[in-house]
Amino acid sequence: MPRRTKLVVIAALAFTIAMMLYTSSLRDSRSSDQRTIQDFYHKTKGALAPGSAGSGSDSGPNSNTAPKIVDMDNDGDIDEEDVRLAREMQSRLKAAEQQAKDNANAKAPNPPDAPSNVIGVGSSANGQKGAAGGAGGAAAPAAAGGAVAGAPAGAPADAGAADADAAVAAELSTILKRAPVVIFSKTYCPFSKRAKGVLLDKYVIDPAPFVVELDTHPLGPQLQARLAELTGRRTVPNILVGGTSIGGGDDIAAMDTNKQLVEKVSTLGSKWGVVMKERLA
CATH class of the missing domain: 3.40.30.10 (Glutaredoxin)
Known part of the structure; x- marks a missing residue:
């Protein structure tokens, strides 16, 4: 009886060792999956980086530079689905950027007028001299025939004074x-x-x-x-x-x-x- 028990134990140990060697050989022969959390992070970061297909830069369908396409769906290859996903991400980023600009412009004060539009007006006229040498812009041209400004052409210069009298x-x-x-x-x-x-x-x-x-x-x-x-x-x-x-x-x-x-x-x-x-x- 003891001899038979020893044989059973030895057989079980041999079977266990054989199974371990077999499974180990299978793991070695199978190609390991190198995709990890770090790989996913770096791929996502690369997709969002300037110049990539999913960024808000000039690279896109209308750009002279072809967009950089990465494996967006992590299926092991780059295909049409990756291109579509990259373009959709690019469109979303551009829309978000434009929305942010619009919101900033809406909250900002009105932009200042061009200098050509404010010369001679208000405090902006200080120190400015027009073509006629007068501060704040050019002097008003004299009325034709010596007439008072605003009076009909040909009216005497003292027509306004005469009317007042x-x-x-x-x-x-x-x-x-x-x-x-x-x-x-x-x-x-x-x-x-x-x-x-x-x-x-x-x-x-x-x-x-x-x-x-x-x-x-x-x-x-x-x-x-x-x-x-x-x-x-x-x-x-x-x-x-x-x-x-x-x-x-x-x-x-x-x-x-x-x-x-x-x-x-x-x-x-x-x-x-x-x-x-x-x-x-």
Whole structure:
């Protein structure tokens, strides 16, 4: 019995050793698969590198340089499937790059204008000289025939001034027709306030005086200059009765003190039926 057991054990050991030698020879004869995680990493990196088929560089279907195709599907060879995958990756990368540029442009401020578009405009004109030697660009050409810029061709140079004078004269004529007694004043002037206090508060004048505040009138400075030419008085107040100036604030106060004001106003305004009397009389 012991002898038989020994034979069985020896046979089992021999069979095991034989199987190990057989499987070892099979592994040696089979070509080993060299593809590892590192191989996959390097292949992917090569596909994404500049100049490769899957990169966002100029290598592509429309490039003069043929794209570098690698084994994209890791099937052991490069075929049409690898070319298709490389082109698809290239297209995706280009689309992502363009999208990033568009997003950056959308967030960025407006690009500056070209220098040729801003010469002579705003602060960019500082120090710049145009062809005519003027700062900030070329000087405007003179109007033909000496006409004022903006006036019709052939119009005299003083046409604008003449029109302005005519407008002032017409406005003054309209004002003088409003009432026989007209007080040309300024709202902040103490002498004007004094004259208005006498004429409007102490006395009753019929028809009522018309007051023109030159500091608020659109043509105030021009009217004041025109009154200076017509009456010789450049300051305010300037009180006119029937178109004739009877003086300013001091003159009104003096005539009122000397009891001459009512007679003066009534005489000059008699043609228009002016009646003047003290409120408390």
